[in-house]
Structures are given as C-alpha cells and as structure tokens.
Amino acid sequence: MISTVWNNIKKGQLSPVYLLVGEESYFIDETVKRLKEAIGPEEEIEMSTFDLEEMPVDVVIDEADTIPFFSERKLIIAKNASFLKATEKGKEKIDHDIKRLESWLANPSDFSVTVFIAPYEKLDERKKVTKMMKEHALLVQAETPKEQDLAVWIQSIVKAEGNSINQNAIEQLVAMVGPNMLQLQMEIEKLTIYVGEGGEITATLVEDLVAKTLEQDAFKMLNAYFANDSVGALSIYHDLLRQKQEPIMLVGLLASNVRTMSNVFYLLKKGYHPQQIAKNLKIHPYRVKLMVEQRNRPSEESLLKALYQLAEVDLQLKSTGGNRERYLELFLLRRL
DSSP states (O other), X not given: OHHHHHHHHHTTOOOSEEEEESSOHHHHHXXXXXXXXXXXXXXXXXXXXXXXXXXXXXXXXXXXXXXXXXXXXXXXXXXXXXXXXXXXXXXXXXXXXXXXHHHHHTSOOTTEEEEEEEOSSOOOTTSHHXXXXXXXXXXXXXXXXXXXXXXXXXXXXXXXXXXXXXXXXXXXXXXXXXXXXXXXXXXXXXXXXXXXXXXXXXXHHHHHHSOOOHHHHHHHHHXXXXXXXXXXXXXXXXXXXXTTOOHHHHHHHHHHHHHHXXXXXXXXXTTOOHXXXXXXXXXXXXXXXXXXXXXXXXXXXXXXXXXXXXXXXXXXXXXXXXXXXXXXXXXXXXXX
C-alpha cells in the first residue's frame, strides 16, 4: 500500500532504491515530494534529475555512487526508465549498460536515495532487469485507485483540511473532474477554501464551483438530446459556441459518446457488471455508472439513428459553407 510507503518515508525509514510504476502522476509527484521533505530542507538537499530517454543509466549509477558533499544523503531522480518496458530491438534511443545496473541493484549506495520512474501501464516482466528492479527496489504502484478507494482518498483529503463531504458530492466531483488525482486535489483545495474550516462540501457546491470540461458538457448535451430536452441541449451548445468551440469537434465528441453508450448498453445486456464494462472499454467506472443510471436511457435504435445523423452533420460541415453552427443546431432540435 502506498500509504505504508509514505508513512515509512515520514518516519525517515528510507530505501536506497525506489521504483515508481504507473501512469498516475499524482502518486509519482507526491512520493518524490515526500522523499525530498524526509531527506532535508529544500535549500540544503542535494538532488539530481536525469531523463533516461536522453542519457544512459551509467550517469545515474555514477551519481548515486558519488558521496554527497553537504548532507548525509542525496536524492537522485531517474525519469522515463523505458528499458523496463517492452521495446523493439533497434528502437531504443539510448544504449544503457543494463548489466552494470543489475550488478549495482544488488548493492546500491546507502548514502543516496535513487528513484527510478517508469510512467507506463505495464513493464516487461520477462526482462531480467525488471525482475532485479522489483527484487531490490521498493516498488510503488502509481495507479489510479478503484472507485471505492478513490472515494476514500477524497474523503481523507477533505477531512485533513478540517471539512466534510457527502457521497453525492464525491460522485459529482469525480464525474466532473474524472479520475485525474492531481486535478481532483486542486479542485478539493478550491472547495475547502470556499467553505472554510468545518464546512461541508455538497453536490450543489461542486456543480457550481468545479470547472467543467468539454467532455462533460458534450455528455450533458447528449443526455438532454436523448431526453428530448431541446432547450437544454441548445443552451449547452450555445454556451460552447460562445467559448469558441468548433461545431465539427463537438460532432466528433457527441459521436464518440454515442459509440461508448452503445458499447456500455450492449455489454450490460450481455450480463457484464459495470466494473467489467469499464475494464473492457478502458473507461473509468464512474463514467459507466453515469450511463447505466441515466433516467432516459436511449434505445439501441435511437443510438444508431443518432450516430447516423451525426455522420450526416459531419459530412455537411466538411463539404459545405454558410452558417456552420446551424447544422448541429438542427440535429439537436430534431426529435428521435
């Protein structure tokens, strides 16, 4: 568990080598930040950062084996450890001395904390260096938490600020921001400042204060369209036009959402659980949940009809001039 790793860092129980694996930048940045704080004051810490896509791993090892001048320990960050993932032969940008790295991992310097960052979904488990790294380094999985774990994390962050947040607000927050933890943390900070110490964050407050994304607006516009709420759909569309969004891009977003809905409902009909659907379609469970819980869930026929009509709008936008905004507007006015 990453919380255990962070607690040990806070106590000063540092490992000589860390391996951070995964695409969730929040956990990577937070782990590095906590290591910096544990090693010493920012102005005194000896720290070096290397990009392993630009320089060989030898440079990292040499730096790790060099005794620090002004402190007991120094911190070395080695980003983009691409030699740990599957790559085609001859495609590697840098020639790394992997044999030397494997030998060094068995006996790393105790006066350095070396952090290898592999911001990838998977590593090549067949490689000896990957096995050695996992055996000798402290592994930190930088993965986006599952639905329930993410809710617990949000709850803990809000509580640490002296505030409270209910389940509806958590779901609304994740639905609006998505599973990007760095962005979630920024929005939580904004909400806690607004409510003040001891205040409660509600779903209404989240709706009012959290920045809306283009994808969310497109999803709401599509839901309004399927509910035959032309006024609501057009209101969102005109807001997006005022934000200088291009109709042709909005058509693409709507079509993408329709295809995703169609796939979600198809798998649901086949007996798949929402979590399985999210995994199969590689989308976040909260997004699946929003689609499954739609009050006016469109039929398969409606989805196909909408997709066909969006294809027509796309063709019109690409082949004719005139009032381009009008084509998508007419689509939104047309009842299914």
